[in-house]
Amino acid sequence: MDYKYIEQLLDRYWECHTSEEEEQILRSFFAQKDVPAHLIQYAPLFAFAKEAKEEHVSADFDKRFAEILAEEEHSHETVRTQARTISFRKRIAPFLQAAAVVAVVLTIGGAAERAIGGAHQEEGTAAPVVANTYIRSERVAEVVTPAETKNEATAIAQSDSMSRVQVGVDVQITEN
Amino acid sequence: MKEISFRNDVLPLKDKLFRLALRITLNREDAEDIVQETLIRVWKECQEGKEIDNVEAFSLTICRNLSLDHNAKLEQRNVAFDEDVHDQPDTTRSPFEEMVDHERFQMLNALMNSLPEKQRTAMQLRDVEGRSYKEIAEVMQISESDVKVNIFRARKAMREKLQR
Numbered sequence: 001m002d003y004k005y006i007e008q009l010l011d012r013y014w015e016c017h018t019s020e021e022e023e024q025i026l027r028s029f030f031a032q033k034d035v036p037a038h039l040i041q042y043a044p045l046f047a048f049a050k051e052a053k054e055e056h057v058s059a060d061f062d063k064r065f066a067e068i069l070a071e072e073e074h075s076h077e078t079v080r081t082q083a084r085t086i087s088f089r090k091r092i093a094p095f096l097q098a099a100a101v102v103a104v105v106l107t108i109g110g111a112a113e114r115a116i117g118g119a120h121q122e123e124g125t126a127a128p129v130v131a132n133t134y135i136r137s138e139r140v141a142e143v144v145t146p147a148e149t150k151n152e153a154t155a156i157a158q159s160d161s162m163s164r165v166q167v168g169v170d171v172q173i174t175e176n
Numbered sequence: 177m178k179e180i181s182f183r184n185d186v187l188p189l190k191d192k193l194f195r196l197a198l199r200i201t202l203n204r205e206d207a208e209d210i211v212q213e214t215l216i217r218v219w220k221e222c223q224e225g226k227e228i229d230n231v232e233a234f235s236l237t238i239c240r241n242l243s244l245d246h247n248a249k250l251e252q253r254n255v256a257f258d259e260d261v262h263d264q265p266d267t268t269r270s271p272f273e274e275m276v277d278h279e280r281f282q283m284l285n286a287l288m289n290s291l292p293e294k295q296r297t298a299m300q301l302r303d304v305e306g307r308s309y310k311e312i313a314e315v316m317q318i319s320e321s322d323v324k325v326n327i328f329r330a331r332k333a334m335r336e337k338l339q340r
Contacts, residue, residue: 014331016324020306041338048284049303055198056191057208065190065212072216076223 003036010042182222185231186215192232192305193239199300200243202289210246214239236307236315240297247293287337291330298323299330 006029012018013026029035030046180186193214197207218235221228228234288296294316301312302323313320 014328014335016328016331020308023303024306042335044280044284045334045338048281048288051281052195052285052300052304055195057194057211058204061190061208061211065215068212068216069219072219076220 003039006039010039180222180228180231182219186218186222186235189232189235190215193235195304196236196239196297196300197243199289199296200240200293201246206246207243210239210242213242230311230314233307233311233314236301237317240315244293284334284337287334288330291333294318295326295330295333298326299334302327303331 006026009018009022009026013023018026027046027050030039030043031050035043190211193211194207197210197214198204201207201210214235217238218231221234288299291299297316298312301307301315302309307315309320309323312323316323
């Protein structure tokens with residue numbers, strides 16, 4: 001019988017050029033009873049590779065591991081419950097911060113408007129109040145309202161903005 | 177991204193992980209401890225919903241690193257690791273070891289265990305576990321050509337022993 005194919009595989013095996021499938025072929029070949037004399041010396045190596053795979057954990061491993069896992073699951077659940085309580089408060093925080101920012105902006109805007117709008121008051125023209133409401137820096141609404149008095153302007157800015165506010169409000173008092 | 181089921185995808189890896197840990201630590205008890213720790217760590221990652229491309233390679237990597245850490249700690253404690261292997265060999269034979277043709281198997285097993293860790297790990301993952309070079313490179317965190325070099329040397333050592 002011609003063992004050329006096996007011999008070629010073997011040469012490539014030593015060179016680490018064989019694929020996983022080809023190595024499996026070698027293992028199967030050498031597992032046979034009738035391995036030729038000139039190749040028999042290599043049989044133990046391939047038998048070893050096959051037999052080494054029979055090695056496994058001890059009989060009570062599963063039981064011991066199940067206990068350890070149960071302990072871990074229990075302590076993990078405790079930590080998770082604590083995390084859930086904390087994150088609720090953390091989740092509200094950004095909205096409280098946003099509301100605070102809006103209040104400050106409108107207050108300053110109002111003060112600035114009063115300073116600027118003084119001139120318009122005298123001329124009798126209305127200072128348009130442009131209130132742009134931004135959600136994550138994308139402008140979603142623009143309100144342009146002619147205002148008779150500076151107080152009215154402030155009130156309009158506040159009411160319009162407050163109804164739409166999510167994150168940021170940019171109030172600009174434009175001059176004509 | 178397929179969701180990893182600990183019970184179905186990870187737990188069945190225990191024997192494969194054990195064989196690797198045993199090959200590196202050369203101690204059955206320590207290897208089992210390492211497998212348990214590996215499984216717990218992978219379990220935690222699953223809990224956190226971590227996306228794992230190849231859970232087998234991931235688990236083998238953790239297992240190997242824990243095994244190497246274990247060996248390093250033994251060395252630090254001034255336990256001469258080599259002495260530990262030869263003077264006090266792990267004489268407890270598993271039922272499996274009783275079954276196979278011990279002489280030849282033990283001879284090759286001992287030879288493989290005497291190789292440098294990289295060589296025996298690479299050969300273990302290839303010849304025993306049948307992993308691809310790419311996967312072995314991932315587990316050992318070395319290049320594929322490094323993997324081949326190590327396997328080349330390991331097979332050469334085994335071959336020379338058989339040819340004597």
